[in-house]
Each structure stands twice: as C-alpha cells, then as structure tokens.
Amino acid sequence: MPFGHDMVYSLATVVELVNTSPSTGGDDGLADLAELQSFVESRQVSGIGTLTPRDLGQVRMVREAFHRVFTASDLPTAVRLLNALLSETRITPRLTEHDGHPLHVHYFAPDATLAEHLAADCGVALSHLLVDGEWERLRTCSAPDCDKVFVDESRNRSRVYCDSRTCGNRMHVAAYRARRRA
Numbered sequence: 658m659p660f661g662h663d664m665v666y667s668l669a670t671v672v673e674l675v676n677t678s679p680s681t682g683g684d685d686g687l688a689d690l691a692e693l694q695s696f697v698e699s700r701q702v703s704g705i706g707t708l709t710p711r712d713l714g715q716v717r718m719v720r721e722a723f724h725r726v727f728t729a730s731d732l733p734t735a736v737r738l739l740n741a742l743l744s745e746t747r748i749t750p751r752l753t754e755h756d757g758h759p760l761h762v763h764y765f766a767p768d769a770t771l772a773e774h775l776a777a778d779c780g781v782a783l784s785h786l787l788v789d790g791e792w793e794r795l796r797t798c799s800a801p802d803c804d805k806v807f808v809d810e811s812r813n814r815s816r817v818y819c820d821s822r823t824c825g826n827r828m829h830v831a832a833y834r835a836r837r838r839a
C-alpha cells in the first residue's frame with residue numbers, strides 16, 4: 658500500500674484497539690485501567706496523562722465506533738459512520754518531532770483525551786484509506802469462530818484471516834483434515 662509510515666502505524670493501532678472488543682470474539686481486552694495503560698504503552702500513544710475510569714469508558718465507545726466502520730456493509734455506510742465519528746472529534750493538524758521519531762503530523766488537539774487522540778489519528782488514517790479507494794481492505798477474519806478485524810495490505814487484496822499463524826494455520830489444518838476424511 659502506498660501509505661506513509663504514520664498512517665500504517667495508526668491503522669495498526671486502530672486494528673489492535675478494535676480487536677480488544679468482546680464483539681470480535683473473546684474477552685474484553687480493555688477490561689480495566691491496567692489493560693488500557695498497557696495498550697497505550699504497546700502502541701506508544703504519546704502525550705497521555707494519568708488515565709481515569711472516564712478514559713476507559715470513552716475509549717471503549719470510540720472502539721465500538723471504529724468497529725462499526727470496519728464492519729460497514731458498503732462504502733457509503735462506512736463514510737457516514739466515519740464522518741459521524743470525525744464530526745465529534747476535535748482535529749488539529751500539527752507537525753511534530755518527538756521521542757526520536759522523524760517529522761510527522763499529529764491530528765489530535767494538544768489537550769486531547771486518550772479517546773480523542775485515538776479518534777483523531779486513527780479516524781484521519783481511515784479517512785485517507787477510504788479516499789484512496791481502499792475501503793475493501795478493511796476486513797473481518799473469515800475463520801468461523803473469529804471476528805477480529807484487520808487491514809488487508811496484500812497486493813491483490815486476498816487476505817482472509819486476521820493472522821496467518823493462528824487463524825490461517827488453524828483453518829488450513831481443518832481443511833486438510835476434512836479432505837482426508839472425504
């Protein structure tokens with residue numbers, strides 16, 4: 658995909674965020690503040706102060722809004738849902754260099770909460786994806802017991818599993834066993 662590093666990073670962040678949702682199968686990956694804190698650290702979300710239960714509630718809401726964008730039945734629906742999310746988010750483009758990262762653009766307001774930070778940066782990344790005609794790359798895993806989302810970065814948009822080592826491998830083994838039985 659011809660996307661810059663920041664955008665790829667923000668897309669990976671939104672995928673990881675959505676996949677903590679119990680609606681993608683499994684337990685809530687953001688069950689408490691400690692889990693929210695480790696999410697922030699693993700995604701290196703910058704400029705975040707002390708997290709509160711309020712942050713947890715807001716992030717979970719943003720997470721579900723992003724999940725709806727991933728699972729939208731068509732492009733116009735995805736556009737409408739993303740516009741709704743963006744319209745509730747303060748967006749302030751700002752060039753920055755921090756923590757040794759090269760010059761890049763932040764979209765969240767300087768005093769943004771964690772939820773606003775994620776909504777702004779991930780929302781803008783998704784909007785570029787849609788504008789570039791790449792909406793179909795927003796996918797949900799095809800394994801029957803997995804609803805995790807992913808961004809298909811393959812050249813021919815052929816990826817169907819959230820993770821080739823887990824779901825992909827599992828489904829290949831199942832198909833192999835089914836063939837042997839036949």
Ligand SMILES: [Zn+2]
Nearest residue numbers: 703758761763
């Ligand atoms: Zn940054």
Ligand SMILES: [Zn+2]
Nearest residue numbers: 798803819824
């Ligand atoms: Zn999967």
